[in-house]
Ligand code: X8Z
């Protein structure tokens with residue numbers, strides 16, 4: 001969840017300097033620097049309050065916590081907008097690259113701008129806080145089961161992951177989506193207000209503002225995303241084809257059309273975004289035992305607690321030469337879902353004081369998926385800590401994809417080899433089953449790509465007005481069908497609001513960062529493996545225990561967002577650009593196998 005949150009909050013703290021300066025015409029770079037410096041002192045003093053309020057609101061979803069949070073957000077938004085305008089007033093001042101970059105940050109980094117109007121800022125924050133709380137509290141109460149039979153999202157996710165009963169899956173899939181129709185009108189109003197805010201700051205709409213934070217033009221950024229997608233699409237299509245065949249075998253061709261789109265409730269994930277939970281339905285016939293390394297089973301067999309899982313992940317970072325997490329991390333984080341209150345369970349990583357008050361907030365389940373997510377979250381924390389010496393303006397990742405890619409990169413080093421080293425696995429599988437391991441991972445990493453791409457394609461269409469509220473849901477499914485080759489299992493109507501049943505829509509977290517991260521993490525992994533002198537197949541490479549790899553990562557993280565992301569990318573990988581070649585190389589043996597399996601099948605949808 002990290003970056004937008006922080007920048008947004010930080011920017012709220014400059015009001016007093018703004019008031020002080022607004023009557024002064026900035027004519028020299030020196031004045032701009034003074035403005036930025038004074039602002040920075042105040043930010044450091046004051047940013048904690050907003051972060052703590054947000055922490056409390058997400059840990060205790062009550063009427064009052066949301067009320068206070070909404071008030072605070074409204075003030076913050078107004079201040080941030082006024083500062084952005086002030087920064088724009090310095091557009092013509094000649095300034096060095098650092099100063100210019102700081103001003104640009106002020107102008108671009110507001111996630112949800114309101115117009116410069118207190119009533120509209122208040123309306124906006126009431127809407128956004130309300131949607132997030134509604135999602136966090138969401139339950140589905142199946143008919144005839146009474147109120148004790150109500151399910152929360154954690155429970156429904158478990159059903160979708162493990163059940164193979166088509167009717168049950170369909171019921172839960174549909175049931176969770178009852179959470180979002182009441183958000184739809186609010187979302188539409190939010191779009192109006194934030195577009196107006198973006199206009200005032202000189203952007204055509206909020207989508208173009210979101211696309212402006214990548215050290216290239218918004219149009220070039222969108223084009224690069226499409227170009228990367230086109231490179232990985234054949235791999236996705238091969239995976240889709242094989243998975244569809246496995247599902248058709250299991251559920252029958254009356255439920256899964258072997259030539260058509262896959263019903264979205266059968267893929268083992270509430271949003272059909274990662275598919276590894278249905279591995280057993282699509283695994284190679286030669287590996288009857290399932291994957292050679294089943295981390296869920298290892299966690300159970302070893303009786304690892306949720307906290308043990310976090311300690312194990314921390315140990316990986318420490319093995320790279322990075323410091324341990326602070327004591328307060330263990331005291332203040334939320335690791336377990338409380339049974340007596342509503343919390344936002346969607347995993348997130350926090351830095352409450354821009355120093356060392358690091359935390360995660362997660363409702364950990366003892367399974368492989370959450371083991372991976374813990375590495376993901378700790379990646380955020382280690383990144384946050386690495387750049388905390390930067391000026392506040394540069395306390396962020398090179399671009400938002402970097403933040404999402406860091407912990408995932410570490411997870412790519414969670415190999416059988418590594419598990420043996422740390423004693424979680426007794427011995428290496430005898431004959432290493434390359435295809436099984438790659439397939440399991442591809443079900444997460446490759447299956448995710450079109451979803452990672454389309455969530456913000458939808459939002460960009462909404463922000464630009466290409467989709468009207470009446471068309472929101474149909475537009476969502478058009479993208480899901482086109483890019484993912486999946487379809488809704490039951491009829492969807494215009495009053496439904498299925499995008500709202502995905503956390504990042506009511507949470508207003510931009511999503512293209514995850515698509516970026518899924519490309520970048522393979523570049524990072526490949527480069528780090530090269531650094532440590534590794535020469536074998538990439539999926540067997542682990543950087544565990546390698547201080548040189550740790551130093552390289554740390555050096556990149558320490559840069560924060562002080563330089564264009566292309567430079568950070570080059571520092572780590574030697575390449576200044578996004579390159580899907582690494583993920584393609586990683587999965588090349590799997591692609592060959594999939595192509596063989598798919599012979600005689602009609603692929604595509
Ligand atoms: O939201 C997340 C993280 C927190 S930044 C758990 N992810 C995306 C999602 O769950 O939809 C990680 C993968 C994609």
Ligand code: ZN
Pocket residue numbers: 001002376380403404
């Ligand atoms: Zn994340």
